[in-house]
Amino acid sequence: MPDQTTTIAELRQAVNAFVDARDWRPFHNAKDLAVSIAIEAAELLEEFQWHDAAQVAEASADPDARERARQELADILIYCLSLSNALGIDISDAIRDKLVLSGQKYPAEAYRGRSRKPGERGRD
Amino acid sequence: MPDQTTTIAELRQAVNAFVDARDWRPFHNAKDLAVSIAIEAAELLEEFQWHDAAQVAEASADPDARERARQELADILIYCLSLSNALGIDISDAIRDKLVLSGQKYPAEAYRGRSRKPGERGRD
Amino acid sequence: MPDQTTTIAELRQAVNAFVDARDWRPFHNAKDLAVSIAIEAAELLEEFQWHDAAQVAEASADPDARERARQELADILIYCLSLSNALGIDISDAIRDKLVLSGQKYPAEAYRGRSRKPGERGRD
Amino acid sequence: MPDQTTTIAELRQAVNAFVDARDWRPFHNAKDLAVSIAIEAAELLEEFQWHDAAQVAEASADPDARERARQELADILIYCLSLSNALGIDISDAIRDKLVLSGQKYPAEAYRGRSRKPGERGRD
Numbered sequence: 001m002p003d004q005t006t007t008i009a010e011l012r013q014a015v016n017a018f019v020d021a022r023d024w025r026p027f028h029n030a031k032d033l034a035v036s037i038a039i040e041a042a043e044l045l046e047e048f049q050w051h052d053a054a055q056v057a058e059a060s061a062d063p064d065a066r067e068r069a070r071q072e073l074a075d076i077l078i079y080c081l082s083l084s085n086a087l088g089i090d091i092s093d094a095i096r097d098k099l100v101l102s103g104q105k106y107p108a109e110a111y112r113g114r115s116r117k118p119g120e121r122g123r124d
Numbered sequence: 125m126p127d128q129t130t131t132i133a134e135l136r137q138a139v140n141a142f143v144d145a146r147d148w149r150p151f152h153n154a155k156d157l158a159v160s161i162a163i164e165a166a167e168l169l170e171e172f173q174w175h176d177a178a179q180v181a182e183a184s185a186d187p188d189a190r191e192r193a194r195q196e197l198a199d200i201l202i203y204c205l206s207l208s209n210a211l212g213i214d215i216s217d218a219i220r221d222k223l224v225l226s227g228q229k230y231p232a233e234a235y236r237g238r239s240r241k242p243g244e245r246g247r248d
Numbered sequence: 249m250p251d252q253t254t255t256i257a258e259l260r261q262a263v264n265a266f267v268d269a270r271d272w273r274p275f276h277n278a279k280d281l282a283v284s285i286a287i288e289a290a291e292l293l294e295e296f297q298w299h300d301a302a303q304v305a306e307a308s309a310d311p312d313a314r315e316r317a318r319q320e321l322a323d324i325l326i327y328c329l330s331l332s333n334a335l336g337i338d339i340s341d342a343i344r345d346k347l348v349l350s351g352q353k354y355p356a357e358a359y360r361g362r363s364r365k366p367g368e369r370g371r372d
Numbered sequence: 373m374p375d376q377t378t379t380i381a382e383l384r385q386a387v388n389a390f391v392d393a394r395d396w397r398p399f400h401n402a403k404d405l406a407v408s409i410a411i412e413a414a415e416l417l418e419e420f421q422w423h424d425a426a427q428v429a430e431a432s433a434d435p436d437a438r439e440r441a442r443q444e445l446a447d448i449l450i451y452c453l454s455l456s457n458a459l460g461i462d463i464s465d466a467i468r469d470k471l472v473l474s475g476q477k478y479p480a481e482a483y484r485g486r487s488r489k490p491g492e493r494g495r496d
Contacts, residue, residue: 001133001214001217002132002214002216002217002220003131003132003133003136003208003214003215003216003217004131004133005131005133006131006132006216007127007128007129007130007131007132008126008127008130008131008132008135009125009127009128009129010216011132011215011216011219012127014219014220014223015219015223018223018226018227021232021236022230022232022235022236022237022238023236023237024235024237026237027422029177029180029181029184030171030172030180030183030184030193031169031172031175031180032421032422034165034168034169034171034172035169035283035417035420035421036421036422037165037168037169037200038162038165038166038168038169038286038414038417039414039417039418039421041158041161041162041165041200041414042162042410042411042413042414042415043414044158044161044162045155045158045159045161045162045407045410045411046411047154047158048154048155048158048407049404049407049408049411050399050404050408051155052301053153053300053301056153056154056155057153059154060153060154060210060211066211066213069154069207069211069213070211070213070218071218071221071222071225073204073207073208073213073215073218074215074218074219074221074222075222076161076165076200076204077201077204077215077218077219078219078222078223078226080197080200080201080204081219083193083197084127084197086184087184087190087193087194089190089193089194089197090125090126090127091127091135091197091198091201092126092127092130092134092135093125093126093127094194094195094197094198094201095135095138095139095198095201095202095205096126096138097195097198098195098198098199098202099138099139099142099202101195102142102202103142106146108145108146111146111148112145112146112147113146113147113148113150114146151298156297156298159293159296159297159407160297160298162290162293162410162414163290163293163294163297165290166286166287166289166290166291167290169283169286169287170287172283173280173283173284173287174275174280174284176425177424177425249381249462249465250380250462250464250465250468251379251380251381251384251456251462251463251464251465252379252381253379253381254379254380254464255375255376255377255378255379255380256374256375256378256379256380256383257373257375257376257377258464259380259463259464259467260375262467262468262471263467263471266471266474266475269480270478270480270483270484270485270486271484271485272483272485274485277425277428277429277432278419278420278428278431278432278441279417279420279423279428282413282416282417282419282420283417285413285416285417285448286410286413286414286416286417289406289409289410289413289448290410292406292409292410293403293406293407293409293410295402295406296402296403296406299403301401304401304402304403305401307402308401308402308458308459314459314461317402317455317459317461318459318461318466319466319469319470319473321452321455321456321461321463321466322463322466322467322469322470323470324409324413324448324452325449325452325463325466325467326467326470326471326474328445328448328449328452329467331441331445332375332445334432335432335438335441335442337438337441337442337445338373338374338375339375339383339445339446339449340374340375340378340382340383341373341374341375342442342443342445342446342449343383343386343387343446343449343450343453344374344386345443345446346443346446346447346450347386347387347390347450349443350390350450351390354394356393356394359394359396360393360394360395361394361395361396361398362394
């Protein structure tokens with residue numbers, strides 16, 4: 001699987017080349033990229049709109065539905081990589097740091113198998 | 125920079141270990157993960173709510189605002205990695221395939237320096 | 249119930265007075281209001297994050313969860329009313345027109361009791 | 373203007389009739405309605421994607437762009453009305469209560485003409 005050997009930097013460079021070939025960098029401020037991430041996230045969500053648990057499982061196994069979800073996920077990630085490029089954020093560092101913070105907030109013992117409820121927590 | 129040497133698979137495994145340590149896999153269906161991505165995307169967007177262009181540039185240079193944006197971006201990515209784990213999507217493949225498709229839809233010559241308008245296009 | 253006698257115009261005026269008392273009209277361009285609607289929509293959604301069908305029903309009957317959802321719904325609506333004020337959109341007209349269009353797109357006979365699937369439709 | 377004479381209850385009933393004619397009430401749980409509001413909010417936002425301040429002003433004056441925004445706003449509101457029907461929330465009450473709360477949080481004197489920054493506030 002390509003994920004085994006592809007580095008984050010390689011994907012960031014691929015996105016960067018795409019953006020530069022179109023001179024889109026001037027559009028890539030943090031706010032407009034955040035707007036675009038939110039728009040693409042909603043398009044992914046639309047794939048599962050009105051689905052009950054059984055339909056979600058069915059869609060997750062259906063080749064066409066999976067392919068649409070895969071493309072929407074790619075759109076979100078491409079804008080996330082663009083934002084990391086625009087702001088100079090190291091993604092590997094950011095994810096590892098956040099996992100440490102989340103691990104302190106949700107210790108494994110206390111949250112094992114427990115869904116969190118809005119009333120008992122702050123924001124992620 | 126860690127992004128130079130970190131593979132996608134390593135980050136996927138880090139997220140996977142975090143989820144497994146809490147037995148959260150049963151919650152990680154595609155719909156709820158898409159919901160979570162959308163929620164985190166809105167939290168990132170909130171960092172730039174009401175900001176005009178100058179304020180976006182200012183926030184992008186401010187250490188505290190950057191750190192908040194970095195953490196929100198990490199949250200989005202962690203759920204994206206969780207979704208790729210849940211659905212078995214190779215992220216590197218998905219991004220490269222989508223860049224090819226987007227390259228056909230937005231040829232560099234035709235879209236150089238041009239912001240796309242809703243009226244003249246379909247969905248990404 | 250106040251909804252029986254309150255007109256849309258009265259609510260639009262209440263929101264308008266709130267905005268004017270703070271001189272917030274200069275911030276109320278269509279894009280930033282759309283951003284704010286999306287942020288508040290995600291906060292409403294967060295009330296049901298990770299909930300399965302039984303938990304959604306439970307939250308819908310729980311006074312505290314209902315009150316939080318009621319406040320988030322109000323936030324969304326306040327920004328929607330602000331947008332109608334900013335753009336001069338008559339909400340009653342817009343909703344009635346859209347119900348006619350949606351009625352043509354989803355005829356009652358063809359869509360009775362049927363959840364729509366992403367693959368078989370365009371956008372709402 | 374219809375908004376001058378149309379009550380909230382009339383719009384809630386119009387939406388209710390639309391839903392009942394299609395037997396869609398079983399789909400109208402709070403979570404799926406919140407998902408739908410978020411999806412429609414993103415579609416409204418998409419109308420202004422990548423727009424700078426001048427382009428937002430231009431779109432706000434353009435008949436076609438306004439009509440698209442009007443329809444997306446209607447979609448959001450229709451789902452908001454559906455949610456108020458599903459949960460039995462009086463919208464007029466909810467909005468007035470929230471304006472009082474927001475008025476305490478953002479006193480007119482302290483917040484006149486001031487955009488709020490993420491770092492200095494909690495959630496709306």
